[in-house]
Amino acid sequence: MxxxxxxxxxxxxxxxxxxxxxxxxxxxxxxxxxxxxxxxxxxxxxxxxxxxxxxxxxxxxxxxxxxxxxxxxxxxxxxxxxxxxxxxxxxxxxxxxxLGGNAITVSPELHARLLDVAPHGLDVPLEQARALARVVAARQRAGEAPLRFANVYPFSSHRYLLRYWLAAGGIDPDRDLDLRVVPPPQMVSQLEAGRLDGYCVGEPWNRLAVSRGSGVVLCDSFAIWGASxxxxxxxxxxxxxxxxxxxxxxxxxxxxxxxxxxxxxxxxxxxxxxxxxxxxxxxxxxxxxxxxxxxxxxxxxxxxxxxxxxxxxxxxxxxxxxxxxxxxxxxxxxxxxxxxxxxxxxxxxxxxxxxxxxxxxxxxxxDVKPGGEGAHAGPWTLPGSRGDIAMAADRFIDGEVFTA
Missing domain, CATH: 3.40.190.10 (Periplasmic binding protein-like II)
Known part of the structure; x- marks a missing residue:
């Protein structure tokens, strides 16, 4: 380039x-x-x-x-x-x-519980969300308090990417979890203090938690929406x-x-x-x-x-x-x-x-994406004013295509 x-x-x-x-x-x-x-x-x-x-x-x-x-x-x-x-x-x-730059990070304790209910691993983001749904259901049956997740702002991509991921796994964010707003620089300390079980935030606050052994990254924003x-x-x-x-x-x-x-x-x-x-x-x-x-x-x-x-x-x-x-x-x-x-x-x-x-x-x-947001499963070419533009996949985690 x-x-x-x-x-x-x-x-x-x-x-x-x-x-x-x-x-x-x-x-x-x-x-x-x-x-x-x-x-x-x-x-x-x-x-x-x-x-x-x-x-x-x-x-x-x-x-x-x-x-x-x-x-x-x-x-x-x-x-x-x-x-x-x-x-x-x-x-x-x-x-x-x-585009991108966010990720969902959870505490080591929650990650261990996710592995318990997903013995074949947590490599697929949709399966991660489904494993979390099983953990949430088990906690509800046991009378435990809801898991606490945070995003950075009420009107943020983090909030809606997190909710989309949760809902794709069968979780009702409003009913099943305690969702909070925490400024990005405070995410890691809140996780380490036990005030959060997970969060969606931009870097470097995911990798910082990993480097300190206080968090495990599950998936990034591109896994939820390929062109976010x-x-x-x-x-x-x-x-x-x-x-x-x-x-x-x-x-x-x-x-x-x-x-x-x-x-x-x-x-x-x-x-x-x-x-x-x-x-x-x-x-x-x-x-x-x-x-x-x-x-x-x-x-x-x-x-x-x-x-x-x-x-x-x-x-x-x-x-x-x-x-x-x-x-x-x-x-x-x-x-x-x-x-x-x-x-x-x-x-x-x-x-x-x-x-x-x-x-x-x-x-x-x-002004709108040809074919709709999420319509492209792999690389594609977009006509441009001065020649074609090489584009990347923009799929959603659940395969939906948004055309409204």
């Missing part, structure tokens, strides 16, 4: 100084790389990265205007635009920062309208950083060192480096992340619509809301195409 040229005859940004919010996670790598490797500077931007302690504090910072833009969970722009999340604030995203979008670049709609050239400069810089990350294994290793030595992650560089390896570098795919390949950066409306359908499935989104209008407002492939075209990138021609 060739690096994307970051220079060109672009409209100068209306303002050079931009403040970006982030959380200490492996998949913040595009923001850190764009700063430390000079991609922001090449686009005429002077960027300050602000490390927040939780998604709630990041949300508040963006909604109050303390942050100009932010690494956000895929559902946060929709939730903010609909007024579900804090102050009703129109927020849009024109760039997906990565994770983080996006979020900006307030009013900010994007006021500073359109600045917004496009941000998009170009981050696109270049994402391509750089997926270019070579050496770039992933360099990014891991940037994250740790730059003070963005207070975790062993070895743990971060392992979680940032390209999928082709390791036999284990747990927590694997794609930053650019397979049209990873394109903001498919069908992907956000799937998450919204899961919100409706579990009663977290009022069916009477004008969802399509909100999607058109906060998921902006048109703005992505403008920035990508300036970098001479081939873009998908449609």
């Amino acid at each position: 060739n690096a994307i040229p970051a220079d060109g005859p672009f409209t100068a940004p209306e303002r050079r100084q931009v403040t970006l919010g982030m959380l200490p996670l492996n998949d913040v790598a595009p923001l850190v790389v764009a700063l430390e490797e000079g991609f922001f500077a090449e686009q005429g931007l002077e960027v300050t990265l602000v490390v927040e302690s939780s998604w709630a504090s990041l949300r508040d910072g963006l909604q109050l205007g303390l942050l100009d833009a932010a690494q956000m969970l895929a559902l946060m722009p929709l939730a903010s635009t609909l007024g579900l999340d804090g102050r009703p604030t129109p927020v849009l995203s024109a760039l997906t920062l990565n 979008p994770e983080k996006v670049l979020g900006v307030r709609e009013a900010w994007a309208d006021r500073y359109p050239a600045t917004h496009r400069a941000l998009l170009r810089a981050l696109l270049a950083a994402c391509a750089w990350l997926d270019d070579t294994p050496a770039h992933r290793e360099r990014a891991a060192r940037r994250l740790c030595m730059g003070g963005y992650l207070d975790v062993s560089p070895l743990v971060v480096e392992e979680g940032l390896r390209l999928p082709t570098q390791t036999a284990s795919s747990s927590g694997m992340t794609l930053f650019h390949r397979h049209a990873a950066n394109f903001p498919w409306r069908s992907q956000t619509r799937w998450y919204a359908a899961q919100m409706q499935r579990w009663g977290h989104l009022d069916a009477s809301l004008d969802l399509e209008a909100a999607l058109a407002r906060c998921v902006r492939p048109d703005l992505y195409r403008q920035a990508a075209d300036e970098l001479e990138l081939s873009c998908p021609l449609s």
Whole structure:
């Protein structure tokens, strides 16, 4: 893969100084790389990265205007635009920062119980969920308290990927488990203190638990949904309208950083060192480096992340619509809301195409995935504006295809 040229005859940004919010996670790598490797500077931007302690504090910072833009969970722009999340604030995203990167981790004690009811092993994610259902049923018969699982935020991919995995195994998340919200950096300590039996979180917090012997990774987000979008670049709609050239400069810089990350294994290793030595992650560089390896570098795919390949950066409306359908499935989104209008407002492939075209990138021609989300069991080819795009499997754990 060739690096994307970051220079060109672009409209100068209306303002050079931009403040970006982030959380200490492996998949913040595009923001850190764009700063430390000079991609922001090449686009005429002077960027300050602000490390927040939780998604709630990041949300508040963006909604109050303390942050100009932010690494956000895929559902946060929709939730903010609909007024579900804090102050009703129109927020849009024109760039997906990565696919995958999450995993489900359980305590060694729970893992041992899962092995007891699955003597042939736990290699298949669907069978893992079914084994958990058997453990849950046994605990209910014995009068034991529900197992405690956590995700990172009420409006997060983690919450709905975890629920999809549980339901595929025959577990009712609301009836059978105690589900909680815990900020990512606190997951491992909560597991070690016995306050949690499992969680769904992004790296490095799964591999950290494994390295300390306090957790066992069951499956990653790609095993639940092969094309699961994770983080996006979020900006307030009013900010994007006021500073359109600045917004496009941000998009170009981050696109270049994402391509750089997926270019070579050496770039992933360099990014891991940037994250740790730059003070963005207070975790062993070895743990971060392992979680940032390209999928082709390791036999284990747990927590694997794609930053650019397979049209990873394109903001498919069908992907956000799937998450919204899961919100409706579990009663977290009022069916009477004008969802399509909100999607058109906060998921902006048109703005992505403008920035990508300036970098001479081939873009998908449609705003929704051809054939539906989950329709592709293996590699496939997507027609693009500047040539075909190599795509990867995007199957769901239960084989369903989402076309709504």
